Amino acid sequence: MDIFVQQLINGLVLGSIYALVALGYTMVYGILELINFAHGEVTMVGAMSALAVIGALLGAYPQAPALLVLPAGVLAAIMVCMALGYVIERVAYRPLRRAPRLAPLITAIGVSIVLQNAAMLIWGRSYISFPAILPHGSHPILGAVITDLQIVIVTLSVLIMLGLTLLVERTRLGRAMRATAQSREVAELMGVNVNTVISATFIIGSALAAIAGVMVSAYYGLGHYYMGFMLGLKAFSAAVLGGIGNLAGAMLGGLLLGVIEALGAGYIGDLTGGFLGSNYQDVFAFMVLILVLVFRPSGLLGERVAQRA
Amino acid sequence: MTTLLTVENVTKRFGGLSALEAVSLTVNAGEVYGLIGPNGAGKTTLFNCMTGLYTVSAGVIRLDGVPIHNRKPHQIVGRGFARTFQNIRLFANMTALENVMVGRHARTRTGVLGAVLHSRRCLAEERDSRQRAKSLMAFVGLKDRSRSLAGHLSYGDQRRLEIARALATEPRLLALDEPVAGMNPNERREMSELFRKLRDAGITLLLIEHDVKLVMGVCDRVAVLDYGKKIAEGVPDEVRRNPAVIEAYLGGAVS
Amino acid sequence: MRSVPDWLRRHPGLAFGLLAVLLAVLPFIVSIGLGRGWVRVLDFALLYAILALGLNIVVGYAGLLDLGYIAFYALGAYLFAWLSSPQFGLHLPFWLVLPSGALLAGGFGVLLGAPTLRLRGDYLAIVTLGFGEIVRIFMNNLDAPVNITNGPQGINLIDPISIGGFSLGARHTILGVHVFPPTFYYYLFLFFTLFTILVAMRLQDSRIGRAWAAIREDEVAAAAMGIDTRNIKLLAFAMGASFGGLAGGLFAAFQGFISPESFNLMESVMILCMIVLGGMGNIPGVILGAVLLTVLPEALRYLGAWQRAALGHVVVDPNDLRMLLFGLAMVAMMLYRPAGLLPSRQRRREFRAEDGAAEQEAASLYDAKA
Ligand SMILES: Nc1ncnc2c1ncn2[C@@H]1O[C@H](COP(=O)(O)OP(=O)(O)OP(=O)(O)O)[C@@H](O)[C@H]1O
Ligand SMILES: [Mg+2]
Numbered sequence: 001m002d003i004f005v006q007q008l009i010n011g012l013v014l015g016s017i018y019a020l021v022a023l024g025y026t027m028v029y030g031i032l033e034l035i036n037f038a039h040g041e042v043t044m045v046g047a048m049s050a051l052a053v054i055g056a057l058l059g060a061y062p063q064a065p066a067l068l069v070l071p072a073g074v075l076a077a078i079m080v081c082m083a084l085g086y087v088i089e090r091v092a093y094r095p096l097r098r099a100p101r102l103a104p105l106i107t108a109i110g111v112s113i114v115l116q117n118a119a120m121l122i123w124g125r126s127y128i129s130f131p132a133i134l135p136h137g138s139h140p141i142l143g144a145v146i147t148d149l150q151i152v153i154v155t156l157s158v159l160i161m162l163g164l165t166l167l168v169e170r171t172r173l174g175r176a177m178r179a180t181a182q183s184r185e186v187a188e189l190m191g192v193n194v195n196t197v198i199s200a201t202f203i204i205g206s207a208l209a210a211i212a213g214v215m216v217s218a219y220y221g222l223g224h225y226y227m228g229f230m231l232g233l234k235a236f237s238a239a240v241l242g243g244i245g246n247l248a249g250a251m252l253g254g255l256l257l258g259v260i261e262a263l264g265a266g267y268i269g270d271l272t273g274g275f276l277g278s279n280y281q282d283v284f285a286f287m288v289l290i291l292v293l294v295f296r297p298s299g300l301l302g303e304r305v306a307q308r309a
Numbered sequence: 310m311t312t313l314l315t316v317e318n319v320t321k322r323f324g325g326l327s328a329l330e331a332v333s334l335t336v337n338a339g340e341v342y343g344l345i346g347p348n349g350a351g352k353t354t355l356f357n358c359m360t361g362l363y364t365v366s367a368g369v370i371r372l373d374g375v376p377i378h379n380r381k382p383h384q385i386v387g388r389g390f391a392r393t394f395q396n397i398r399l400f401a402n403m404t405a406l407e408n409v410m411v412g413r414h415a416r417t418r419t420g421v422l423g424a425v426l427h428s429r430r431c432l433a434e435e436r437d438s439r440q441r442a443k444s445l446m447a448f449v450g451l452k453d454r455s456r457s458l459a460g461h462l463s464y465g466d467q468r469r470l471e472i473a474r475a476l477a478t479e480p481r482l483l484a485l486d487e488p489v490a491g492m493n494p495n496e497r498r499e500m501s502e503l504f505r506k507l508r509d510a511g512i513t514l515l516l517i518e519h520d521v522k523l524v525m526g527v528c529d530r531v532a533v534l535d536y537g538k539k540i541a542e543g544v545p546d547e548v549r550r551n552p553a554v555i556e557a558y559l560g561g562a563v564s
Numbered sequence: 565m566r567s568v569p570d571w572l573r574r575h576p577g578l579a580f581g582l583l584a585v586l587l588a589v590l591p592f593i594v595s596i597g598l599g600r601g602w603v604r605v606l607d608f609a610l611l612y613a614i615l616a617l618g619l620n621i622v623v624g625y626a627g628l629l630d631l632g633y634i635a636f637y638a639l640g641a642y643l644f645a646w647l648s649s650p651q652f653g654l655h656l657p658f659w660l661v662l663p664s665g666a667l668l669a670g671g672f673g674v675l676l677g678a679p680t681l682r683l684r685g686d687y688l689a690i691v692t693l694g695f696g697e698i699v700r701i702f703m704n705n706l707d708a709p710v711n712i713t714n715g716p717q718g719i720n721l722i723d724p725i726s727i728g729g730f731s732l733g734a735r736h737t738i739l740g741v742h743v744f745p746p747t748f749y750y751y752l753f754l755f756f757t758l759f760t761i762l763v764a765m766r767l768q769d770s771r772i773g774r775a776w777a778a779i780r781e782d783e784v785a786a787a788a789m790g791i792d793t794r795n796i797k798l799l800a801f802a803m804g805a806s807f808g809g810l811a812g813g814l815f816a817a818f819q820g821f822i823s824p825e826s827f828n829l830m831e832s833v834m835i836l837c838m839i840v841l842g843g844m845g846n847i848p849g850v851i852l853g854a855v856l857l858t859v860l861p862e863a864l865r866y867l868g869a870w871q872r873a874a875l876g877h878v879v880v881d882p883n884d885l886r887m888l889l890f891g892l893a894m895v896a897m898m899l900y901r902p903a904g905l906l907p908s909r910q911r912r913r914e915f916r917a918e919d920g921a922a923e924q925e926a927a928s929l930y931d932a933k934a
Binding site: 360361362381382383386387391392394398399400401402403407410411412413414415416417419420421424425427431434435438474475477478 | 762763767770772773774775777778781782785786787788791792793799803
């Protein structure tokens with residue numbers, strides 16, 4: 001089997017999930033200049049609620065077809081996360097819009113702790129496995145293997161990203177979002193209801209996070225109350241890599257980070273003469289993050305923002 | 310007469326916009342040099358380039374013959390060049406006296422060890438800083454405001470405090486960005502008095518101001534910027550009669 | 565502080581005397597009143613006070629949000645373990661190891677800070693958080709191919725601190741009374757806490773402290789007033805980190821055992837919580853925060869016992885509830901009492917200022933048109 005091609009495929013799959021989560025960070029940052037620290041946990045809540053609904057449905061109707069159960073789970077996750085995103089913004093961020101910068105960041109950390117621990121109380125400390133209703137075919141490709149699930153994840157991600165791009169470029173809401181990102185004051189003067197736009201941004205970002213959450217738990221076959229933390233960090237790194245505030249950047253950054261991580265994990269043993277193993281996979285995201293921030297703080301596609309320090 | 314500051318062909322671009330285009334000027338030691346021009350002419354941008362807040366796109370700026378463009382702000386302050394800001398930038402939640410004492414930073418040395426051990430030098434320095442800060446506050450007319458929060462001072466007092474803070478760095482050259490903006494005629498008179506006192510104390514002044522009467526009254530020489538270009542330079546009377554200047558100002562007044 | 569009674573204010577010497585006596589006998593009062601286990605809690609409260617005061621230099625004074633602070637604690641702890649335990653067969657004396665830990669942590673603080681400190685605040689938060697995770701991942705995995713950290717199992721049998729042949733890690737009988745290690749460590753930790761307080765106080769009140777405050781208020785103006793913002797920020801970072809390293813060494817010696825487990829992100833967040841809860845930038849506030857957040861979880865353990873007494877079984881494990889409550893408290897504090905329980909003068913003003921947006925504006929380099 002060709003390791004390079006295989007890791008490339010794995011990286012692209014993981015990367016498209018990162019991209020979905022990164023979009024949430026980047027949209028909020030673009031509009032509020034706020035790092036929505038709790039976004040990773042929203043992803044986790046999405047995964048866990050989908051697992052709960054799917055589990056409950058299969059419990060009640062063991063013969064229910066996967067094509068019905070899966071979408072039901074995803075839909076439930078989306079609804080829950082959209083509500084969650086809305087509430088988080090209203091409760092934890094909106095009252096602090098004029099406060100010093102540190103304040104919303106601290107409430108954001110508080111919210112993620114709350115979500116994590118609430119999830120732990122609700123769903124317990126142990127891993128929840130994804131029911132075996134997923135497609136499990138696989139196809140050889142260029143000396144490597146791609147599974148049906150991987151194909152579904154990538155296709156769905158691409159479709160969603162296309163949809164989001166259309167929404168931002170073509171619709172009234174999208175125009176309002178772009179105007180608000182340019183300048184909140186001016187948008188307000190032009191008659192944009194900024195609060196609505198901000199709420200919508202959180203809601204859309206959370207919906208993406210929900211889908212990404214389900215994808216991750218399906219891909220690894222697991223859900224866990226702690227899964228959002230790393231995922232969130234990596235997606236944030238991806239957003240920064242691409243240029244935070246920039247939608248295309250988040251997509252590119254996500255894909256790149258996924259590939260870097262997969263290839264890194266595949267080759268780190270060879271690179272370090274066996275000193276470091278693939279258990280250092282998680283280090284790559286942070287290395288990338290630090291390197292980008294040091295050498296090109298505006299990211300690959302972003303404008304210079306770091307100078308505004 | 311010795312040259313203190315020279316600006317040679319300085320250009321500053323923001324994306325496509327040239328905020329400064331090949332601007333050159335020289336400021337002599339001991340004079341009050343005025344910089345005027347319509348809104349958006351590039352005056353503040355030039356200050357920012359001179360004081361290290363912006364990097365220049367091209368050109369050279371020298372203080373005492375030593376290039377200072379593209380140096381860090383604190384290095385430029387260290388060489389004796391201080392400034393104030395058009396949109397007042399005080400440390401609003403610190404007291405007025407603390408603000409001025411911050412200005413002493415570049416002229417004091419106490420490190421962590423000295424501060425923690427209360428070394429003799431540290432205590433002496435601290436006393437000296439406080440003393441100087443107080444007398445500077447008196448100098449600008451804020452004698453009994455030292456314990457007020459900077460953010461609570463009146464607009465005019467905030468401008469004075471910014472000058473005191475800049476003076477605490479012991480500048481030879483002081484750049485003031487619209488120091489009388491928002492002041493009433495009475496205060497303006499006091500301020501021009503202050504400028505004269507500063508010049509008599511041997512400090513070279515670089516003054517951005519829209520108040521043409523004040524500029525003509527206190528400045529030894531004046532340069533006029535318009536759309537990023539220097540369109541005139543000379544003694545006030547000369548400049549006032551310069552057709553290009555009249556055109557720039559009338560054009561500005563119409564729009 | 566208006567809560568101090570007037571007669572105490574008139575006689576500060578007397579107040580100090582009383583406080584000193586109280587602090588001196590506290591472990592005995594606590595062990596008699598609440599049980600010996602609580603002396604340990606007291607020790608941890610002091611340890612966290614050192615940590616919180618250290619982080620307060622970074623966050624409270626200089627306004628830099630450091631979410632990876634625990635990594636410096638970890639470095640100090642691991643260095644202590646490496647230099648005085650059977651892991652490498654080294655048993656160096658504590659007076660050599662503790663300062664080395666502080667130095668190492670401070671050095672790493674500079675190493676991490678140098679490239680990142682020019683970033684805006686929230687980026688810095690994420691980078692430091694990433695750094696904290698990297699350190700933890702390395703501690704977790706550096707057991708193969710060369711065993712440096714002993715991986716997830718951690719390092720055991722770390723030497724207790726021993727001063728002139730008197731081991732703090734053993735029971736001694738003094739004047740016929742059995743005195744246990746936590747009591748000895750209490751005095752050691754108290755000494756270091758007082759040391760930290762002194763350093764923090766004097767720094768805050770110095771040229772350097774003013775420079776930190778200035779940077780926090782308006783970095784551009786600070787630079788234009790002659791402050792080398794990069795170096796001064798680095799200094800805050802390094803100072804905070806050294807106290808983290810110091811506390812780490814103390815922790816390792818006290819516990820006799822360390823593992824990566826003790827150094828996860830939540831610990832960083834907890835220390836940040838202490839500062840936020842107590843009052844950022846204010847030394848008494850920070851100490852109050854540290855004590856409260858160390859003691860409260862212990863007190864919460866009784867919740868389990870009460871539940872069993874009232875309902876016959878434990879419905880919610882108080883340990884699980886603990887973090888949830890902390891998270892809620894963090895949000896609530898920011899919303900309703902953002903300056904903390906004992907706010908510093910400056911913070912109070914800052915949050916009361918009608919237009920906090922002014923600060924954001926001040927953060928931009930661009931001279932806005934008047
Ligand atoms: N950081 C920046 N980014 C982009 N454009 C800038 C920046 N700073 C200044 N400019 C532009 O450069 C031009 C000159 O601005 P500047 O502030 O120097 O004018 P000024 O002469 O000080 O005007 P005023 O009298 O209104 O203060 C303006 O068009 C301004 O918009
Ligand atoms: Mg200007």
